[in-house]
Amino acid sequence: MVIPSTASLLKIDSRDAFPYAPSEGIKPLRNKWQELILAKNPSLGSAEYSLPVVTCGVTHGLSTVGYLFIDKTDDIIVSDLYWENYDLVFTAAYGARLKFFNFFKNKSFDIESFKVAVNSVPVGKKFVLLNFPNNPSGYTPTGKEGAEITRVLEETANAGNRLLVLLDDSYFDLVFEGGVMSESLFSSLANCHENLLAIKVDGITKEEYAWGFRVGFITYGIKNGSRALFKALEDKTAGAVRGNISNSPHSSQSIFLQALNSETHDKEKRANKEKIRQRYLRVKMTLDSHPEYLEYFESLPFNSGYFMCVRLKKSDPEKVWKLLLDKYDTGVICFGEKSLFRIAFASTPLDKIEKLFNNIYLACKECSRN
Ligand SMILES: Cc1ncc(COP(=O)(O)O)c(C=O)c1O
Structure with missing residues (x-):
């Protein structure tokens, strides 16, 4: 049938x-x-x-x-x-x-x-x-x-x-x-x-x-x-x-x-993990090379998975979140009551990671001026 x-x-x-x-x-x-x-x-x-x-x-x-x-x-x-x-x-x-x-x-x-x-x-x-x-x-x-x-x-x-x-x-x-x-x-x-x-x-x-x-x-x-x-x-x-x-x-x-059972399965899987690892490393590198970000946000400890979080220090998270969407075309998940943004580094292309954090920085800066 x-x-x-x-x-x-x-x-x-x-x-x-x-x-x-x-x-x-x-x-x-x-x-x-x-x-x-x-x-x-x-x-x-x-x-x-x-x-x-x-x-x-x-x-x-x-x-x-x-x-x-x-x-x-x-x-x-x-x-x-x-x-x-x-x-x-x-x-x-x-x-x-x-x-x-x-x-x-x-x-x-x-x-x-x-x-x-x-x-x-x-x-x-x-x-x-x-x-x-x-x-x-x-x-x-x-x-x-x-x-x-x-x-x-x-x-x-x-x-x-x-x-x-x-x-x-x-x-x-x-x-x-x-x-x-x-x-x-x-x-x-x-x-x-x-x-x-x-x-x-x-x-x-x-x-x-x-x-x-x-x-x-x-x-x-x-x-x-x-x-x-x-x-x-x-x-x-x-x-x-x-x-x-x-x-x-x-x-x-x-x-x-x-x-x-495929001969290439394990290799393909390892390649995907490596791609995510490279994105993870780029996030670490970006944060390390921009100490100025620390005025506005700091990362929580992270070492694995798909995500990491940054805690905003002085800006209103809801306002920054909205500005990021409206002006910077950047989407993050906002946990407003905890002042946290969750960032999905696993699905962010390598060459966009620096920009992503810079956008957060610029949006935080702008919001704290208002
Ligand atoms: C912690 C956690 N558990 C479970 C799930 C759901 O997995 P699935 O798509 O297999 O239902 C997710 C997916 O986002 C998750 O982050």
Whole structure:
């Protein structure tokens, strides 16, 4: 019954695209993604983890975790710099309240603030959401900071709390400095404590430069988790997918799986990462070579991901933002109440980066005169 005018547009077999995929995703892709997670996070070792369950992109993965695990009265502990869509995904949809800890203190991860937030009373269920590389700051903790985060969570679990730690790994691997965590926190959390369920949500959106394909994954890890336990979690998750969207696009899953077999795939992926790294380096260089910018704005620490933030020091961020659009044809995301601009360096051509920051400087200068 496949319509030839549709099928002829695909280079893959119609059988790999037109029928429904299983709710949990196609098995060879789930196996392959697990293999890749283990290869990219070698400290995971040989313990038992769930097979990844396929979702319709990372957002849907996060939402599915909310559907399965969040009760209306729950707080979600998250850094004060966070992807704004969490408000819709978790608060608007499931009634959870976001409870913030400070992301930075003295240009480092604020471990004390994190510790206070996860050890709040009463002891019981705690839902923690961590996103590294972070949107919007572009920060990934150093190896030492990552170890401290794990230690704090382990202590919290030891104190009798039952922890769900959701890792939004959307920007996994886009790390541009040495000394920064190169593995997901899933590596140290998935096998950390029997009171701590680690949930890794990731996808091909950014990791594989396939934004519109809508393929994400949910993977579970818990200390001493048995195959039976993980199978139950996989089935529950597949049930949640079935009850909401039935299943994720079969064509996208098949195309990506086949692309992985291509001899040039890895090289092409490395070339893309290098392009983003060059943009990252150009931002660093631009900021270093213009100390005059510091009168008006300074950057927050950043070492990874797609974005970085600058904090305006004396100009009204909304005014500068509008002037940038109207006069300088420059678009940034403005977090007015925090006096922050988020800058998407990953998608800014190399030769426009200096101009971008100069425009911000000129707009700030102009606004502070008014
Ligand atoms: C932190 C974070 N999580 C999730 C997503 C959504 O990913 P997807 O497009 O796969 O739904 C984004 C995309 O902007 C993001 O920045």
